[in-house]
Amino acid sequence: MTDISTEERDLINRYLAHRLAESEALVVETRMVEDPAFRNEVELTEALRDGLRELQRRGEITPLLSHRHTRWRYPRFALAASLAAVALGAASFLLYQRLDSGRHEVVIASLRFEHTRGAGDRPDAVWQQTGAPTRLQMQFDVGIEPAAAYRAMIERMTDGATVLVLETAAALTPDGSATIAVDSTLFAPGDYEITLMPQPPAASPEPVVYALRIAGQR
């Protein structure tokens, strides 16, 4: 099995779109015969192309691009992560209030985001607005092989689009978690996606996406 490079994938795509010269097409077809990994890539690309064409024929491409789709896969993990995050946030909030009852300028709430993906429509963490300006300390488990550094991008998810709220550098804790601190006034009630982009981008693992829900004040 061989790894397929981006150039080879581009070649395959042009082959399937009939945009190759005959000599190039022969090279592709010979690879298809002799290299199962390459053939597998051709089959996947062909199926993707044909599937997309069929979806276009059914008029399903536009909704696919405009609607926010669920991406939560494991409901139990999501529920557990949400409850843990809420409990941690509430405990941190109460503890801070108790320890620091004399000062009311800034309240700090801690939110922890687990690396395990969530499921259903449940976010990784939920924070309920309190009415008081709050510093949200967000801590992210980025997995067992953290990158050297991360940039965090917070986007608000609406029905039709995503709106960038903030982009900032994340700090790394000694245990390998990424952290950011964000002022709660930036958030309106709603759903947010927080993408941690490994730095430097070229030789790093993939971005990790977390979901945060800001609930309105009761």
Added chain:
Amino acid sequence: MEGRTALTIDDAAGAGAEVAAAVPDLGSAASLQQLRDGVLYLLRKELRDPALADDLCNETFRIVLERLRRQPLEDPSRVSSYLGQTARNLAMAHRRKEARQCTVTGRQADMEAIAQTELDPVLVVQSQSRADAVRRVLEEIPQPRDREILVRVYLYDQDKDQVCRELGIGAGHYKRVIHRARERFRTLLEVRYARSDLDSSGFF
């Protein structure tokens, strides 16, 4: 094939010892099966008729093995190229034969026109389940940009410059972005669907 006994993959594997002397790559049953899968895929793609592709695949191997028995290739590494070329020639010859045999008159012309526009029900079902799988996986891809880039590249055939310009991607990042989108699609597809389901939907 008329007047001939089609050579199956088992026959070919049985002849492995003999063939191995001429073309070691063909002698191993595993590599022989891989080559057969490759030739079969090529012919199915070319002919859009699985049964016919199967016949021509067997015929391709029969011709190539007979040729190798008579005279081994000077460069054994070219055997896949030789197989591919033989398969293409057989497919082309089949089309020519069909065109020659096609005598179209009056009512028959109308009937054949209708038949050509009707799709094979198996292919229709396959196409629909493939589209359903693509939609489901795209819906689950967390990054909207991944969906967008896959649609632009694989449906609208947009080139790198256009995709970068319209999605605001730096040209230096394009490769990584498209690679990740592809990998996310593939990973989700393989998580969501059993291999047998993907096979029957024409994915692999």
